[in-house]
Amino acid sequence: MNFLQPSTWAEALAMKAAHPEALPIAGGTDVLVEINLDHNRPDTVMDLTRVADLAEWATEDGLVRVGAGVTYTRIIDELGDRMPGLAMASRTVGSPQIRNRGTVGGNLGTASPAGDAHPPLLASDALVELASASGTRRVPVRDFFTGPKRNAARKDELIAAFLIEPATGPQTFSKVGTRNAMVIAVCSFALALDAGRRRVRTGIGSAGPTPLPAPEAEQFIEGELDWDGRQPPSDAAVARFGELAAAAAKPIDDVRGTAAYRRHALSVMARRSLGWAWQDYRVGWA
Amino acid sequence: MKHKVAVTVNGHKHEHEVEPRLLLVHYLRDVVGLTGTHIGCDTSQCGACTIHVDGKAVKSCTMFAVQADGRSLTTIEGMAKGDELHPIQQAFWDEHGLQCGYCTPGFIMAAAYLLEQNPNPTEDEIRKGLEGNLCRCTGYVNIVKAVQTAAKTMSGTTAGKTQVAAGGN
Numbered sequence: 001m002n003f004l005q006p007s008t009w010a011e012a013l014a015m016k017a018a019h020p021e022a023l024p025i026a027g028g029t030d031v032l033v034e035i036n037l038d039h040n041r042p043d044t045v046m047d048l049t050r051v052a053d054l055a056e057w058a059t060e061d062g063l064v065r066v067g068a069g070v071t072y073t074r075i076i077d078e079l080g081d082r083m084p085g086l087a088m089a090s091r092t093v094g095s096p097q098i099r100n101r102g103t104v105g106g107n108l109g110t111a112s113p114a115g116d117a118h119p120p121l122l123a124s125d126a127l128v129e130l131a132s133a134s135g136t137r138r139v140p141v142r143d144f145f146t147g148p149k150r151n152a153a154r155k156d157e158l159i160a161a162f163l164i165e166p167a168t169g170p171q172t173f174s175k176v177g178t179r180n181a182m183v184i185a186v187c188s189f190a191l192a193l194d195a196g197r198r199r200v201r202t203g204i205g206s207a208g209p210t211p212l213p214a215p216e217a218e219q220f221i222e223g224e225l226d227w228d229g230r231q232p233p234s235d236a237a238v239a240r241f242g243e244l245a246a247a248a249a250k251p252i253d254d255v256r257g258t259a260a261y262r263r264h265a266l267s268v269m270a271r272r273s274l275g276w277a278w279q280d281y282r283v284g285w286a
Numbered sequence: 287m288k289h290k291v292a293v294t295v296n297g298h299k300h301e302h303e304v305e306p307r308l309l310l311v312h313y314l315r316d317v318v319g320l321t322g323t324h325i326g327c328d329t330s331q332c333g334a335c336t337i338h339v340d341g342k343a344v345k346s347c348t349m350f351a352v353q354a355d356g357r358s359l360t361t362i363e364g365m366a367k368g369d370e371l372h373p374i375q376q377a378f379w380d381e382h383g384l385q386c387g388y389c390t391p392g393f394i395m396a397a398a399y400l401l402e403q404n405p406n407p408t409e410d411e412i413r414k415g416l417e418g419n420l421c422r423c424t425g426y427v428n429i430v431k432a433v434q435t436a437a438k439t440m441s442g443t444t445a446g447k448t449q450v451a452a453g454g455n
Binding site: 002005033045095100180182 | 306307328329330331342343345348396414417418419
């Protein structure tokens with residue numbers, strides 16, 4: 001195995017151009033498990049933990065730009081107020097040891113349908129910043145996932161950062177698994193209310209070939225919600241929202257659960273998430 | 287091709303040339319010769335290999351040794367001061383926080399990180415803080431008690447918000 005260890009971002013991009021087959025690694029919490037299980041034998045690995053730029057975040061034109069190397073622990077500690085949905089999801093990732101190493105950039109790179117960061121990124125309409133020696137582009141996260149463990153990055157590109165608008169309303173994340181720690185989600189659901197634009201955004205995890213939004217559920221409930229009076233939505237509307245969220249999923253039967261169970265769990269999580277978020281909106285958001 | 291790895295382990299400097307494929311836990315055990323860090327699963331499930339890298343708890347089976355170049359590492363061997371056990375080690379002894387002992391180094395390193403972040407944790411916070419470590423003798427009740435006892439010893443007080451462990455959650 002060849003090992004590349006760039007110390008600057010420019011060096012990393014030049015190395016990726018010269019070695020497009022190189023597998024980028026940050027915390028290694030996905031890649032090392034694959035290697036140790038002998039599911040993957042990369043010829044070349046590129047360690048990005050020395051690139052200081054990747055571990056930084058900053059506000060930029062009203063968006064928070066978070067370097068791909070910022071760990072889950074730091075997202076919880078430093079960015080929980082600006083991205084509460086992603087922070088909630090981050091708290092469910094692995095265990096403290098995993099959150100100290102694992103990064104959202106790595107989660108995006110792996111692009112597992114079950115990646116915990118993906119539903120809240122979908123619900124926040126995040127952008128993924130991809131960079132190569134020849135330039136930088138920003139891809140809406142809804143276009144980023146192209147298949148199971150596939151994403152829109154070209155071979156010569158690295159994930160530089162993701163960008164999120166600071167929360168404009170309550171956000172929630174919920175996840176079903178066999179225990180609270182160290183599990184891959186059976187399915188998960190993220191919800192974000194955008195009080196200013198009166199929008200609802202969703203993200204479904206581990207119930208389709210890619211993480212998915214539920215646009216029909218979003219459009220339906222946006223029209224049902226009493227944004228001014230802040231009265232709770234009707235039971236029928238909440239139930240319909242759950243049905244539409246479950247209908248947006250494309251689950252399969254696998255070792256973690258059946259398709260039918262996933263659809264059922266998603267409808268329950270969607271209903272509950274709406275209840276939690278709306279309660280927060282009623283009591284808290286200006 | 288071999289790569290240089292220079293690390294400080296428990297205050298001592300080490301420098302070696304290693305294959306990039308070498309896991310940090312294998313480097314510590316087989317190259318440095320510190321076998322207190324155990325390998326339970328090598329897929330990050332069990333936490334037996336927990337050590338501190340620059341003060342942060344990590345699972346050393348999911349890190350390449352070459353990624354640790356330049357870092358400061360603490361393993362279970364770095365906890366005691368000579369013959370005097372670290373308060374967490376003493377508490378595991380006193381509270382019977384182990385049965386077979388295989389998971390113990392990892393639990394102690396995870397507990398040390400937890401108590402550094404949160405010196406006076408509740409029982410629930412202890413259980414969450416140790417969620418990345420498995421004990422297959424199922425000695426969790428006494429492990430939680432040991433961390434509660436260690437927290438009291440380390441903060442120099444017997445009064446705290448900790449409560450007696452009453453079972454699983």
